[in-house]
Amino acid sequence: MELFAFVNDDLVPAGQASLLVSDLSIQRGYAIFDFFKTLNHKPVFLDAHLERFFHSASRLRLEVGKSQDELGEMIGVLQRKNGIPDSGIRLELTGGYSEDGYTPPTRPNLVITQKLVKLEIAETLTRSLRLMTYEHQRQLPDVKTIDYLMAIWLFPLLREKGVDDVLYYWNGIITECPRSNFFIVTADDAVVTPARHILKGITRMKILEIAKTQFRVEERDVTVEELRTAKEAFVTSTTRNLLPVTQIDGVPIGTGEMGPVARWLNWEMYAVVSNGLL
């Protein structure tokens, strides 16, 4: 089945969705994006994602050129055209076509694509992640830019170390994974997640809301040393929902298995998402 995509106001076959090479994303890596799921045709946490999209655009001084409602309407058009119930929808806003390949023009380019994605609770209950720490601080961390240079560059090191993903830290303070937020459960059962120099994920926000109903929750600096005494660790993201982290730098976290807090949060989150309690 041929899927469609928006390039600005044009609905085009996804396989032909393109940008001229003078676009500042291609010339200078200057663009922001956001990504959300649809479940049974229903966008998950759409308002939160659109708000963050507008925040990112504004931080890079890119004019979206549409209201949040108008974007929502375009997303609806795309969904009806493509007819995929469970999907991932990606909105990107680039620096636009630049005469000199450097100076931002006043008209960014907007690209909206949709892909088949399935959220499998079964997978998230059986899979776990091994991470390696790496010292790196993303630039403009509160902005969802397209800068994943370091993450992609690190792929071979991940393979060499036999791990699934990287966990960034800077000056001894844990921040985030390239595409997900990081949590620990401390020895005294507090659910703790980094507060600064990170991209604040929508799933992170929802997990914090759920966690607050049952646990002490702390948004604060988490040191690399604290990983040693953590009972559990997990990551959250739109794609992954919640996945337990059972090993960091070759050292098991807690029992080395998915812990009870992560399991409970994962089920609660799954219920929120799949019951349409959005």
Added chain:
Amino acid sequence: MELFAFVNDDLVPAGQASLLVSDLSIQRGYAIFDFFKTLNHKPVFLDAHLERFFHSASRLRLEVGKSQDELGEMIGVLQRKNGIPDSGIRLELTGGYSEDGYTPPTRPNLVITQKLVKLEIAETLTRSLRLMTYEHQRQLPDVKTIDYLMAIWLFPLLREKGVDDVLYYWNGIITECPRSNFFIVTADDAVVTPARHILKGITRMKILEIAKTQFRVEERDVTVEELRTAKEAFVTSTTRNLLPVTQIDGVPIGTGEMGPVARWLNWEMYAVVSNGLL
């Protein structure tokens, strides 16, 4: 006049040169490039630029898919097609079309564009730059990636401070400007330029060669404090050749005018470039 460009092996009108939005440059800012001038149809320092292009590609594990000679031939074809004597030619190699928008495929995309650019010695002898320092370290600094996020993001701050460009430093050590290398002339007439955590420019290399014939030359760490006692400062780049820096953070450098060392180097460099002593 309609110019042409290469997208992989296809010579296309530049106004139609495009990449699909699944390209990793658009999705994740993953791409490298290089840029050189032609003067009277002759590429300037072509071998040095191609060598650096291959170095950048290799550091990002991107297969150019062509030899240096084959690239040289494509550049020749493009030059003959476009017929512009004085130009800038840009080669870019992107992460290629990625199925999942994250994992690098094995086939990068190659884009070669040409633009009208004139090197005006008169301009470089009358223009000078005011800089502001800013604490930032580029990631993978020895690779000419498309990551100019910080540089473009800083535009309004430059305007606000009334300066022409930014000079990056990190932990008190000067590195480079976003698109040029930085030099000082010390009180005892040494020509000094940062050695580490920078992109080593081709013009920087040539200026060092010329400077060595007349001055003591040092490639070493330059501290922010050393700016205060410098007699001269200047930047070098393919586009700018050599431009004097007369003010940094509002403080004049030396006399606040172009100094004799910069003036001499600029003329010598201009002679090398324009006499085809390449």
